[in-house]
Amino acid sequence: MSSTHRVAIVTGSSRGIGRAIALRLAQDGFNVVINYQSNAAKAQEAVNLISTLPTKVRAIAIQANIANLDEGQKLLDAAIAAFGRLDVVVFNAAWLHSESIHDMTEASYLQAFDTNVKGPMFFSKIAQPYLAKAQASPVLTSNDNNNTSKTVGKSRIINIGATLTTMSLVQGEHFLYCATKGALEQVTRTLAKDKLFGGLGITVNAIAPGPIDTEGLRQELKDEKVLGFFRTLHPEGRLGEAEDIAGVVAFLASEESRWVNGQILRVNGGLAV
Numbered sequence: 361m362s363s364t365h366r367v368a369i370v371t372g373s374s375r376g377i378g379r380a381i382a383l384r385l386a387q388d389g390f391n392v393v394i395n396y397q398s399n400a401a402k403a404q405e406a407v408n409l410i411s412t413l414p415t416k417v418r419a420i421a422i423q424a425n426i427a428n429l430d431e432g433q434k435l436l437d438a439a440i441a442a443f444g445r446l447d448v449v450v451f452n453a454a455w456l457h458s459e460s461i462h463d464m465t466e467a468s469y470l471q472a473f474d475t476n477v478k479g480p481m482f483f484s485k486i487a488q489p490y491l492a493k494a495q496a497s498p499v500l501t502s503n504d505n506n507n508t509s510k511t512v513g514k515s516r517i518i519n520i521g522a523t524l525t526t527m528s529l530v531q532g533e534h535f536l537y538c539a540t541k542g543a544l545e546q547v548t549r550t551l552a553k554d555k556l557f558g559g560l561g562i563t564v565n566a567i568a569p570g571p572i573d574t575e576g577l578r579q580e581l582k583d584e585k586v587l588g589f590f591r592t593l594h595p596e597g598r599l600g601e602a603e604d605i606a607g608v609v610a611f612l613a614s615e616e617s618r619w620v621n622g623q624i625l626r627v628n629g630g631l632a633v
Contacts, residue, residue: 365417367443368613369393369477370437371426373452374403376574377520381450381600381609386410386417388610392420393439395453402527413465418443421498426453427474432483436490445497446490448516448613451480455540456576458533466625468536481547484517484557484564491515491562494609517557519548519566520605521624526568527632529593541568552622563621566613573599595630604629609615 367390373382374396383406392410396403403421410419420442426432455475459468494515522541524530530538531613541586548566552558571577571590577599578587591597608627611617626632 365389365391366613367391367393367439367445368448368450369395369439370450370452371395371483372397373450374399374406374421376576377569377605378450378452379406380408380606381452382419382584383410384418384603384606384610385448385450385613386413387415388418389415389447390613391417391421391443393435393442395426395435396421396423397425398423398446404513407618414475414579424440425475426459426479426483429482432479433486436483436486440490445494446487446515447494447542448518449483449487450497450518450609451478451483451544452520454520455537456580457537458531458580459536460532461535463533464492464536472540473534473543476537477543477547480544483534484505484547484551485511487517488556488562491517492556492560495561514615514618515562516617517551517562517614518609519544519564521545521548521566521568521633523568523570523626523628524544525628526626527570536559548624549622558621561618563617565617565620565622566624567605567608568626568628568632569605570594570626571599572605573601590631594628594630600610600627600629 370382372378373394386392394403394406407419407421422435422438424431424435437511455472525542552564
């Protein structure tokens with residue numbers, strides 16, 4: 361059955377930035393696919409929360425690692441089976457570790473590039489026909505009160521990159537992570553120009569966050585002094601919050617962003633300008 365709401369897949373959305381993005385899109389009237397790799401309980405928690413929203417949208421949780429092409433296909437098939445359409449894909453799931461060229465192994469290289477680059481590239485390829493089909497399909501918006509439908513917005517691909525790719529404070533241990541996020545930026549730029557993506561109005565943009573106060577960041581840094589240092593670098597004296605990124609995703613997913621394509625939006629609170 362085809363959904364009368366726009367539909368978004370958010371990878372890595374059981375917690376952190378991905379969860380905030382999924383909740384914001386649901387608040388804006390999207391049916392949402394919560395994608396996760398291991399934490400089924402957190403994913404279901406997000407689904408349950410979305411079910412209580414006044415927008416009366418639906419959410420499902422699907423376990424899949426899109427770095428594995430078969431699992432990526434499973435995720436896409438489940439989304440289409442549940443909702444019948446696909447309008448927006450947010451590639452949020454990421455390999456997030458500090459590793460220099462001296463520490464890098466073939467295994468860590470493959471894991472980093474498979475997760476941060478290969479997965480989004482191949483999933484974009486198989487999602488393209490559905491994104492193109494959704495362009496002219498009527499949907500309900502969150503403020504529809506009379507059950508009428510209309511065509512709203514365009515199809516979107518939104519990549520989550522990293523401010524570190526252009527930040528002068530980048531360090532040697534950021535080598536592998538920055539290599540993958542830099543590659544994702546180039547995927548963004550070139551896909552935006554592709555005749556079957558940007559050429560059809562399927563915009564492709566990336567958001568490059570600075571440090572965001574999430575469980576994942578705290579597990580990676582493990583040092584409150586380092587977190588405090590990053591706070592001092594921001595004009596407001598704080599770290600970013602997941603909702604700061606979710607709001608920008610909501611803009612890119614909206615009709616108002618229709619002329620924004622192939623851009624890398626540095627969303628870091630002035631940390632790097």
